[in-house]
Amino acid sequence: MSRPRRKSWSSEGRLAWALTRIITLLVYIxxxxxxxxxxxxxxxxxxxxxxxxxxxxxxWYEVLWQNARVIEAFQISxxxxxxxxxxxxxxxxxxxxxxxxxxxxxxxxxxxxVILPALVPETIxxxxxxxxxxxxxxxxSLGILVLGHILLALPYVVxxxxxxxxxxxxxxxxxxxxxxxxxxxxxxxxxxPLLLPAVVAGALLAFTISFDNTSASLFxxxxxxxxxxxxxxxxxxxxxxxxxxxxxxxxxxxxVGIPLIGGILVQVxxxxxxxxxxxxxx
Amino acid sequence: MPDAMNLTESRPLxxxxxxxxxxxxxVEFRNVEVAYGKFVAVQDFSLSIEKxxxxxxxxxxxxxxxxxxxxxxGLVDIxxxxxxxxxxxxxxxxxxxxxxxxxxxxxxxFPHKSIFDNVAFGLKYRNVPKxxxxxxVTRALEMVRLPGSERKLPSQLSGGQQQxxxxxxxxxxxxxxxxxxxxxxxxxxxxxxxxxxxxKKIQKQTGITALFVTHDQEEALSMSDRxxxxxxxxxxxxxxxxxxxxxxxxxFVADFLGKANMLEGKVATVTGSVASVTLTGGQxxxxxxxxxxxxxxxxxxxxxxQMLTTPPPPGASPLRGKVVSSSYLGGRVIYxxxxxxxxxxxxxxxxxxxxxxxxxxxxxxxxPADCVVL
Numbered sequence: 001m002s003r004p005r006r007k008s009w010s011s012e013g014r015l016a017w018a019l020t021r022i023i024t025l026l027v028y029i030x031x032x033x034x035x036x037x038x039x040x041x042x043x044x045x046x047x048x049x050x051x052x053x054x055x056x057x058x059x060w061y062e063v064l065w066q067n068a069r070v071i072e073a074f075q076i077s078x079x080x081x082x083x084x085x086x087x088x089x090x091x092x093x094x095x096x097x098x099x100x101x102x103x104x105x106x107x108x109x110x111x112x113x114v115i116l117p118a119l120v121p122e123t124i125x126x127x128x129x130x131x132x133x134x135x136x137x138x139x140x141s142l143g144i145l146v147l148g149h150i151l152l153a154l155p156y157v158v159x160x161x162x163x164x165x166x167x168x169x170x171x172x173x174x175x176x177x178x179x180x181x182x183x184x185x186x187x188x189x190x191x192x193p194l195l196l197p198a199v200v201a202g203a204l205l206a207f208t209i210s211f212d213n214t215s216a217s218l219f220x221x222x223x224x225x226x227x228x229x230x231x232x233x234x235x236x237x238x239x240x241x242x243x244x245x246x247x248x249x250x251x252x253x254x255x256v257g258i259p260l261i262g263g264i265l266v267q268v269x270x271x272x273x274x275x276x277x278x279x280x281x282x
Numbered sequence: 283m284p285d286a287m288n289l290t291e292s293r294p295l296x297x298x299x300x301x302x303x304x305x306x307x308x309v310e311f312r313n314v315e316v317a318y319g320k321f322v323a324v325q326d327f328s329l330s331i332e333k334x335x336x337x338x339x340x341x342x343x344x345x346x347x348x349x350x351x352x353x354x355x356g357l358v359d360i361x362x363x364x365x366x367x368x369x370x371x372x373x374x375x376x377x378x379x380x381x382x383x384x385x386x387x388x389x390x391x392f393p394h395k396s397i398f399d400n401v402a403f404g405l406k407y408r409n410v411p412k413x414x415x416x417x418x419v420t421r422a423l424e425m426v427r428l429p430g431s432e433r434k435l436p437s438q439l440s441g442g443q444q445q446x447x448x449x450x451x452x453x454x455x456x457x458x459x460x461x462x463x464x465x466x467x468x469x470x471x472x473x474x475x476x477x478x479x480x481x482k483k484i485q486k487q488t489g490i491t492a493l494f495v496t497h498d499q500e501e502a503l504s505m506s507d508r509x510x511x512x513x514x515x516x517x518x519x520x521x522x523x524x525x526x527x528x529x530x531x532x533x534f535v536a537d538f539l540g541k542a543n544m545l546e547g548k549v550a551t552v553t554g555s556v557a558s559v560t561l562t563g564g565q566x567x568x569x570x571x572x573x574x575x576x577x578x579x580x581x582x583x584x585x586x587x588q589m590l591t592t593p594p595p596p597g598a599s600p601l602r603g604k605v606v607s608s609s610y611l612g613g614r615v616i617y618x619x620x621x622x623x624x625x626x627x628x629x630x631x632x633x634x635x636x637x638x639x640x641x642x643x644x645x646x647x648x649x650p651a652d653c654v655v656l
Contacts, residue, residue: 171390174357177377178384179451180407186378189403193394 035252042245060246070247073231077211080142080227084149084210089203091150092157093195099158100165118155125151126219140222148220149210156209157202164198200266204259212255306369308333308491309354309459315362316349323349324515327363331459331493332507336485338494340502341512342538347495350512351461354493356380367458378407383452383490387464389444391436397423397447398432404455422450425484442473449481453488460485462494466501478505499539503527511535529654536584536654543590543627545583549575556650558599559583563622565601567647571655584654587616587630592638594647601646603627605638619644 045055064070098104099111117125129148133140168191176186192199214229221230228251235244307330316324324346331337339347352358354365356377364373372380383404391400401422405415423429426446428439436444445465452460465481466474482505485492496502502509503523511518511526511534519531530536533544547561557575560566569583594600603621615633618626629646638644 169388169390171386171388172392174355174377175384175386175390175451176392176403178355178357178380178382179404180378180381180455181403182376182378185407190392 038248042249060242073226077228081207081211085203085207088153088206096161115155122215126216145220153206153209160202161198168194204262208255310366313363317361334489335507336492338502338506338509345512346515351495383457383460385462385465389448401451422454426450460490460492543585549579568650570650582656587628589648589652590629592646598647
C-alpha cells in the first residue's frame with residue numbers, strides 16, 4: 001500500500017527537484033553574469049567596452065600597466081588595505097577577548113557600539129566622519145582614510161573573533177594555568193593558536209573590505225588621492241572603456257584570490273604543523 | 283553495632299582528621315567562606331586532608347563542592363578563612379604556582395596539541411630537561427595504559443581515553459594534590475566503572491593526595507578513604523564511607539546516601555538500652571541508641587531499606603501496612619508499603635516464597651539495633 005504512495009511522492013519530488021535546480025541556476029546566472037561579462041570583455045580587442053567581441057587581446061592590460069594613475073591608486077589601496085587588516089585584526093581580537101572573557105561595566109553597550117558601523121549606512125558614516133574632522137579642524141588625510149576603513153572593517157572582525165572565542169572554552173586556559181603556565185604563557189600557547197583561524201579570516205576579510213570600499217572612500221580620501229575603486233569610478237565618468245573592464249578584472253582577482261590563497265595557506269601550514277608535532281613526538 | 287554508633291565522632295568538624303602533629307596536612311581548609319556578591323556558596327568550611335589519602339566532596343549540585351575544589355586550584359577567590367597545601371598558605375598564590383593537578387569533567391585536553399605535548403605541558407613550564415620530559419611522559423602514558431599514543435591528537439581518542447590522558451597530564455609532574463572535578467560524569471556507564479577502578483588504582487600506586495568531587499554516592503562510597511557530605515555550602519558530615527552510610531549524622535545525609543526511610547515519632551518508654559517510639563501514624567517501633575533518650579522526646583528513626591524484613595525479625599514489634607508497589611530485582615525485591623505514615627516505606631529484601639501482590643497486607647520490621655536515631 002505504501003508503494004504507490006511513495007511512487008507518486010517521488011515523482012512529485014522529482015519535479016520539485018528539477019524546479020529547484022533551474023531556479024538555483026538562474027540565481028547563479030543573475031549573480032555571476034556581470035562578473036563574467038567584465039572578465040570576458042577585458043580581453044576584447046575592440047575599442048568599445050561592450051559586446052560584440054571583435055577578438056582576443058591583452059592590450060587593455062598593457063594600457064592599464066602604463067597608466068601611472070592606476071598604478072598609483074593600486075599601490076595606495078594595497079597599503080591602506082594592509083594597514084587596515086593588521087590594525088583591525090589586533091583590535092578585533094583584543095575586543096572580542098574582552099567581550100567574551102571578562103565582565104565589566106558597559107560591556108553590552110560596548111558590544112553593540114562596536115557592531116554599529118556595520119549597521120549604519122556607509123554614506124551616513126562617510127558624512128559623519130567628514131563633519132567630525134571638520135569640527136576638530138583636521139584636514140582630510142590618508143590617516144583619516146585608514147581610520148575610516150578600520151571603523152568599517154572592525155565590526156566584522158570582532159564578530160568573527162567573538163564567535164571563535166566562544167568556542168575556545170575557558171577550561172583550556174584554566175587547565176594550562178593549573179599546569180603551571182602564567183597568564184601570558186597561556187594566551188600564547190593555548191588561546192592564540194586556538195583563535196588562529198579567526199585571526200586569519202578576520203585579517204583577510206578586513207583586507208577585502210578596505211580594498212574594495214567605494215562610497216566611504218569617496219568622502220574621506222584627501223584631494224588628489226584615488227583608491228582603486230574611486231579610480232574606476234572616475235574613469236567611468238568619461239566612458240566605459242575596455243580599460244575599466246581590465247581594471248575590474250584585476251580587482252576581482254584580488255578580492256577573491258587573496259582570501260582563497262589565505263585559506264589554502266592556513267590549511268597547508270596547519271597540516272605541516274601537525275606533521276612536525278608528530279615528528280617531534282617521535 | 284550499637285556500640286559502634288558513636289555519632290559525635292562523625293559530626294562535622296570533629297571529624298577533621300587527626301593528622302600527626304609533625305607533618306602538616308596535605309590540604310587544610312580553615313573557616314573558608316566563598317561568596318559571590320550576596321550569594322554564599324561555601325560557609326565556615328574546615329577540613330584537613332591527610333597526605334596520600336583519597337577524600338571525596340559529595341553533595342547535590344549547587345552544594346558548594348565544586349566551588350571548594352576550584353578554590354584550592356585558585357580558580358575561585360575565597361572571601362574568608364585560609365587554605366594551605368602542605369602547610370604553605372596559598373590563598374594569595376596564583377594558580378600557576380600552586381603545584382596542583384586538575385582533572386576536569388570534560389577532559390579539557392588542548393585540542394591543537396598532540397597527546398605528547400598535552401602530557402608534557404606541565405613539565406615544560408617546570409623547566410624539566412627535554413630528555414627527562416620524554417621518559418616521564420612515556421611512564422605516565424604507561425601508567426594510564428595508553429602507551430604509544432604520543433603522536434595522536436585528542437580528537438582521535440574516545441572519551442574514556444581522553445580522560446585517562448587528562449589524568450596522566452595532571453599527575454606527570456607529581457603535584458602535591460590531585461583535584462578531580464566530576465571526572466566520570468561525562469563518560470557512559472560501562473566506562474565509568476572502569477575509570478573508577480583505574481583512578482583509585484593509580485592514586486594508590488602513586489600515593490598522591492586526591493580530592494574528588496562528585497554527586498554520585500556510589501562513586502563516593504567505593505573510592506574514598508573519607509567522605510565530606512555537603513549541603514547548601516556546609517559540611518553536613520565528615521567520615522569514612524561506612525560512617526556516613528551506616529551512621530548518618532543528619533537527615534540530609536541519611537536521605538542523600540541511599541534514600542533511607544525516615545520515621546518521625548516520640549519516645550514512649552525507655553527500658554534499659556531499648557526504647558519504644560510511637561510513630562505519627564500510631565504504630566510503634568523498638569530502637570536502641572547510644573544517645574540517652576528521654577520519654578516524650580521527638581526523634582527521627584532512620585532505617586535503610588535493606589534492614590527491613592518481612593516478616594519482621596523475632597522480637598521486633600511488627601509494622602502493619604499495605605503494599606503499594608513492588609519492583610522485582612531478581613533474587614531481591616523492593617516494596618513500597620503504606621504503614622499510615624506521611625511517607626511510604628521502602629523495603630529491599632531477599633525473596634522468601636511468593637512475591638506479595640500490590641494491595642496485599644504486609645507485616646515488616648527491623649531489629650532495634652538496625653537503625654539510627656536522630
